[in-house]
Amino acid sequence: MADLAHTAITHLKGVGDALAEKLAKLSIVTLQDLLFHLPLRYQDRTRITPIGALFAGQDAVVEGAVISASVLMGRRRSLLVKLQDGSGTIGLRFYFFNQSQKNSFIKGARVRCFGDVRAGASGLELYHPEYRIIADDKIMPVEQTLTPIYPTTEGLTQQRLRQLVEQTLGLLSSHNLPDYLPTNLIEHYDLGDLREAICYLHHPPPDANAQLLAEGKHWAQKRLIFEELLSHQLSLQRLREQIRSQSAIAIVHSTKLVPDYLKQLPFSPTQAQQRVVQEVTYDLGMPLPMLRLVQGDVGAGKTVVAALSALPVIEAGYQVALMAPTEILAEQHFLTFQRWFEPLGIKVAWLAGKLKGKARQNALTDIAEGAAMVIGTHALFQRDVFFKQLALVIIDEQHRFGVEQRLALRDKSVDGLFLPHQLIMTATPIPRTLAMSAYADLDTSILDELPPGRTPVSTVVLPDSRRPEVITRVQQACKEGKQAYWVCTLIEESEELTCQAAETTFTELSELLQGVSIGLIHGRMKANEKVALMQRFKEGELQLLVATTVIEVGVDVPNASLMIIENPERLGLAQLHQLRGRVGRGQAESFCLLLYHAPLSRIAQERLSIMRETNDGFIIAEKDLEIRGPGEVLGTRQTGLLQFKVADLMRDSDLLPDIREATQELLENHKESIDLLLDRWVANRERYGQV
Missing domain, CATH: 2.40.50.140 (Nucleic acid-binding proteins)
Structure with a gap:
């Protein structure tokens, strides 16, 4: 019989088109796919x-x-x-x-x-x-063995899945499920036999160690986890190699624009900013595409790093594109770069989905004719956007974009030959565990120092029964000339209801806080209305801003020193940390009040106590990873990048150093195994690696 990897699932008795369609929803197309579709857990019917x-x-x-x-x-x-x-x-x-x-x-x-x-x-x-x-x-x-419980889909029973697996196990032999790992690796890492591991996991004997199986620590699971993580790492390395095998424009150091820009800055860059800019400058000077991720906690000054990275490229006569995940953030970047770059004689263009008709046409013309600095949302990916000479792409908040969008920018190359350099920035620190695995295709720089003048924010957790006291505190702060945010969080995934809740809160606070000028901002407002309102708040015209979580990223108002977040238990740690980062941006002592509604779940209690204990984004990211898992922390669920079949990055993080070592061994001495492993584990994800 042929290799199981190339035998269609319809080869099995009783599998027609309708059943094959259901199985395809579980990514089961071949007999090999079915064997690697492992049980979630087991029942003991022995x-x-x-x-x-x-x-x-x-x-x-x-x-x-x-x-x-x-x-x-x-x-x-x-x-x-x-x-x-x-x-x-x-x-x-x-x-x-x-x-x-x-x-x-x-x-x-x-x-x-x-x-x-x-x-x-x-x-x-x-x-x-x-x-x-x-x-x-x-x-x-x-029963003679433990009964497997498989991940399934509508219309496909456990009984039917078990019967299909049974049939396939009957066809299993070593020659039609070959082991692609070299013998020396199997022995060195004590991995055991692949075929034996598969049979064991579909049919564990009655005396199997149920505890080890439940924890994913059994030798048979380790055998498959190791192979899957290794394949994932190899796919990212290949992606990196493919991009690095292309050419990029080598950019020389700036002699004019950077010194001129630094002269007009009202502060000196921190040592961390200088170090990261040096790393970026070195990469830009190479004729290979830069692939660099800059991680910095909320307020670490990534925008200044972006400007200092863009200027040498512009001075060399090329274009830079900066892409932000939301229109409000893109527009804020546009205003900032206009303020910084236009005095240096640099044209700044901007493009967002809301631009229509003549305004859009003008923006497209500016970009095609070579506007040096182009800022926008994912609208910059669209096919009708043509750059004259794009040499650097800066992506803000990477986790919002997804891998294939990031890779789509490669189509915007100079003369169809030179790929743009890529600088990716995130204010959501990524735990080292994840960075090692999820971003193996990127070099990483860390901004681990806050600019002078940033004050740590004190976080207080209060039940909403104390709301009247909190309202009095807001009134007092506004009387003293301070500004405050009042954030209404998501109501069971409904943006509409959240906007209504914000409107209700705005009406209520307007009645209770006589003499305080209050603004309201939410997701259903037009982008230009949001920007105009934020500008009024920034200029001090408004003292209190009632908002939904649209203010999460990038809004900078140094005089705002008090934030109230209602129902913080509805939000994840990363989002709470991002919101809290909107205060403490000036000299004044700042506070964040988390106004929760009792009773709290165990996870909500854990989140709120972490927020109270630390302001360190990297510690928060590690805790968030423990609580939520890697798919949600990275926001890559929709791309399928981290939808592992058997591995779990958090649980299996102890294997990652061995995985990196084994990856190098295969790249150097066993290249023939790489394609075979990728076909087995990441074939349906390979499009992310296509150049």
Whole structure:
């Protein structure tokens, strides 16, 4: 039989087009895909538990004789069957049943069932258990292995998946599921046999270590986790190699624009900013495309780094594009760069989705004719945007964009030959664990120093029963000439309801805070209205700004020193940290009040106490990773980049140093294995690596 990697799933008995379509939703197209579709967890059906030994919360197989079966007419009609063995009695409760099902539970009939034991109205009960009525003379064996529970999709039962896996395991032999890892690696890292690991994980024996399997620490899981992480790392290295094999414009040091810009800055760059700019300048001077990620905590001065990186490129006669994730942030960058660059004689253009008609046409013409600094949203990716000579792309807030968007900018090369250099900036610090794996294609610089004048923000956590005191505190702060934010958070994923909540809060605070000038900003306002309102707040015309989380990124008002966040339990750590970063940008002592609604879940309590304990974005990022997992922290769920089949970056982070070492070994000595591993593990993600 052919290699399982190239045998379609329709080869299996009983798999027609309709079933193949359902399997494709789980990324199962070949027999190899099915073998690598591993169980989420296991049920132990290998032994019958005496009814008297059961406890709530366990899964168990029980067997007993029917002593009664009756329909109860409580709040919901249900069928309750009582079973008894020599040790005790248990109820089987069915909310969905028919008459013939009820009639099958004859008094004295022997029933074997499996289910989740719960405390019910009649004592311990199994809700909707799987069951079989056993003929008197029949001996029914128990399962010989643990029962796998697979990730599934609508219309595909566990039973059907198990049958398909069973068929495929019957076809499995070492020659049609080859091991692509070199023998020396398998031995060095003590990885074990691939085929054996696959068989074990689909059918663990009754004495398997359930604890190790649940924690993902079993040797059979490690064998596959190692191979998947290695393949992921190889795909990023290949992406890096492909980009670095292209040419880029080598940019010489600036002799005029950078010194002129520094003269007009009202402060000197920090040592961290200077160090990062040196790293960027070195990369720009090479004839290879720069791929650099700059991480800096909220307020570390990434915009100044962006300006100092752009100026040598502009001085050399080329264009720079800066891309931001939202129109409000793009417009803020546009105003900042206009203020900085126009006195230096540099034309700054801007492009966003909201530009229409003549204004858009003018912007496109400016860009095509060589406007030196171009600022915009993802609208810069669109096909009708042509640059004259784009040599550097700066992307702000990388985690908002997704990998394929970042790579799409390569199409905007100079003369179709030279790729733009890429500088990626994020104010969401990425834990080292993730950076090692998720951004292996990028060099990393860290801004680990805040500019002078930034004051740490004191964070206070209060129940919303103390709201009247908080309102009084806001009034006092505004009387003293300070400014404040009042943030209304997301109501169950509904932007519309959140905007309504903000409007209600605005009305209420306007009535209670007589004499305080209050503004309202939310996501349904037009971009130009938002920018105009922020400008009024920045100039001190407004003392209090009621806002939704649209102010999360990049808004800079040094006089704002008080922030109230209502229902902070609705937000993740990274978002809370970003919001808090809007205050403490000036000299005044600053406060962030987290006004929660009791009772709090365990995770919410954990988040709020972390916010109270630290202002360090890197510590917060590590904690956020522990709580939420890598897919959400990086915002790459939608790209599929971190949708691992068996690996988990947080759980398996101890393997990453070995993975890096093994990656180098394959790149240097076993190149023949690389394509085979990539085909097996990341074939459907390879488009991110296509140049």
